[in-house]
Amino acid sequence: MHIIVCIKQVPGTTNVQIDPEKGTLKREGVEAVINPFDEYALEEGVRLKERTGGKVTVITMGPPQADSALREAISKGADEAILVSDRAFAGADTWATSYALSSAIKTIPDYSVIICGKQATDGDTAQVGPSVAEMLDIPHVAYVKKVEEINDKFMKVERMMEDGYDLIETPVPCLITVVKEINTPRVASLKGKMNAKKAVIKQLNVQCINADTEKCGLKGSPTQVMKIFTPPQRKGGDKFTGEANVQAQALVKKLKEASII
Numbered sequence: 261m262h263i264i265v266c267i268k269q270v271p272g273t274t275n276v277q278i279d280p281e282k283g284t285l286k287r288e289g290v291e292a293v294i295n296p297f298d299e300y301a302l303e304e305g306v307r308l309k310e311r312t313g314g315k316v317t318v319i320t321m322g323p324p325q326a327d328s329a330l331r332e333a334i335s336k337g338a339d340e341a342i343l344v345s346d347r348a349f350a351g352a353d354t355w356a357t358s359y360a361l362s363s364a365i366k367t368i369p370d371y372s373v374i375i376c377g378k379q380a381t382d383g384d385t386a387q388v389g390p391s392v393a394e395m396l397d398i399p400h401v402a403y404v405k406k407v408e409e410i411n412d413k414f415m416k417v418e419r420m421m422e423d424g425y426d427l428i429e430t431p432v433p434c435l436i437t438v439v440k441e442i443n444t445p446r447v448a449s450l451k452g453k454m455n456a457k458k459a460v461i462k463q464l465n466v467q468c469i470n471a472d473t474e475k476c477g478l479k480g481s482p483t484q485v486m487k488i489f490t491p492p493q494r495k496g497g498d499k500f501t502g503e504a505n506v507q508a509q510a511l512v513k514k515l516k517e518a519s520i521i
Contacts, residue, residue: 261314265305267298269329270382297377303445306337315339335448335456346465351478358391363469374435393435400435
């Protein structure tokens, strides 16, 4: 069984800064990590390999430095890694990203399941996984919390819902996006780190995946960000102290002065 896991390298910080001229995230000097939800996707891929045999191929689209994320994935159990990288992919929105990834996956023969994290922490759109499935014309199930059964013909999964879960059976090949409830990601072993260090990362450019450059990167992105900015910091408010009735009287007075009541 061939399992493909899609990952993304994201900023490893919540203190994101924006370039005021370009309107893009400042990534220079910011630690890059594997998207946290993709860690669960990778772990589930490795667990399915251990259950059924076969191999795990991890794939990402990004700049050359995304190589480090792929090597980390190998250290945690992936067998092969593919880096989809080309300047033509720069500035891609979720649609153009999905197009590039699906084009790359089309070059991989005989896969059974594609696993993605439910969303990326730097965008939170949850669009890429389902979009890749649509472009590959395969079924997909989102918010998977457990893989009940998988074989060469079908896959049975639990999809997390607000009031419980759905039990869904889908033919393979298929794509699933997983939530953090599905497992606990493992820590890389020493042997895994050694394998990752010497692993050969396959690189694919826009010609290798037979992609239309008009559909790639900023040029192929239907979503255009016109302006992005950091909202101004809010000023401190008024703080009332003393007994409850004193605080209530002070609050009422303040609201009347502001003509709110």
